[in-house]
Ligand code: FES
């Protein structure tokens with residue numbers, strides 16, 4: 481933002497909102513980012529949430545219903561029955577699909593209509609209609625959907641940092657910005673490449689989310705492109721003389737991998753390890769976002785190392801005294817207006833990530849794949865460099 485050489489008075493600068501560039505933030509169908517987001521598999525709910533009842537799910541402004549049929553197969557359909565619009569969240573789950581409560585049209589996971597009890601016997605009308613549906617895949621406790629053009633469906637990628645079979649995996653919703661965050665997805669995703677905030681926000685009052693004194697030593701930060709995302713390399717010498725290097729990365733468009741936040745910098749052996757989580761910030765619509773984590777933990781360990789798995793509520797004054805990610809990012813407003821920002825050198829990672837998103841949008845416009853899309857791979861794998869490294873002074 482150009483401050484125009486005035487004295488900085490708010491007059492004309494606050495009331496006159498500069499035009500917001502919606503390119504990177506809007507998630508609707510036929511918007512540039514909406515189309516980019518739809519080219520990737522995105523988590524839409526927990527596997528455990530598809531039980532004996534259907535579940536209403538809103539993703540990228542589309543109203544959907546997830547369910548699991550009695551044979552165990554998950555499905556994701558448009559929420560409103562194509563007959564006359566009753567919501568399938570009130571439907572009845574059966575062996576091969578879900579039956580609308582209103583007149584009993586019965587749909588399978590690919591939207592085929594298997595039965596219409598109120599049509600005449602022998603009618604082939606059911607073969608002529610199809611409920612809108614999306615392909616789904618389950619991975620380590622999350623249900624993922626592909627909501628893009630069917631001919632562009634990519635391989636389903638797995639993440640090397642989650643692929644250890646001698647560990648347990650837990651999947652949970654990220655409630656750290658509320659059950660559903662009241663803001664645009666991008667400001668949450670950008671926080672994942674904002675290494676500097678771990679030195680400022682998370683040392684304001686240590687321990688709100690397991691951040692320790694080790695984050696209070698002023699770090700150096702470097703940023704690096706991975707092709708499918710951007711990494712920060714955070715390098716600090718701690719008061720005890722140990723060196724603490726933390727590498728974290730964001731992955732186009734909504735994923736990130738972060739090493740455990742619990743390092744206190746005292747034990748090089750146990751604290752040096754690769755990241756054990758991948759998280760996603762999935763747009764509900766332009767101004768709401770839901771978060772998911774898959775975390776890998778040593779077999780038999782209890783609880784989540786990264787985040788609380790239950791919603792937690794803090795009092796307003798308490799939030800003012802001990803602000804956390806919720807206050808910082810949801811407090812930016814429903815959609816950050818990039819035209820109002822004054823980016824500094826500390827924001828280099830954010831700038832690199834936005835550039836990668838724009839590259840992706842440009843690639844789609846040229847009918848090419850955006851960054852990180854894998855096709856025809858025997859073992860579609862994302863290699864993730866996120867890790868903690870603690871070394872003693874003589875190493
Ligand atoms: S509205 Fe669904 S069967 Fe009639």
Ligand SMILES: [Fe+2]
Nearest residue numbers: 671677682805
């Ligand atoms: Fe944070």
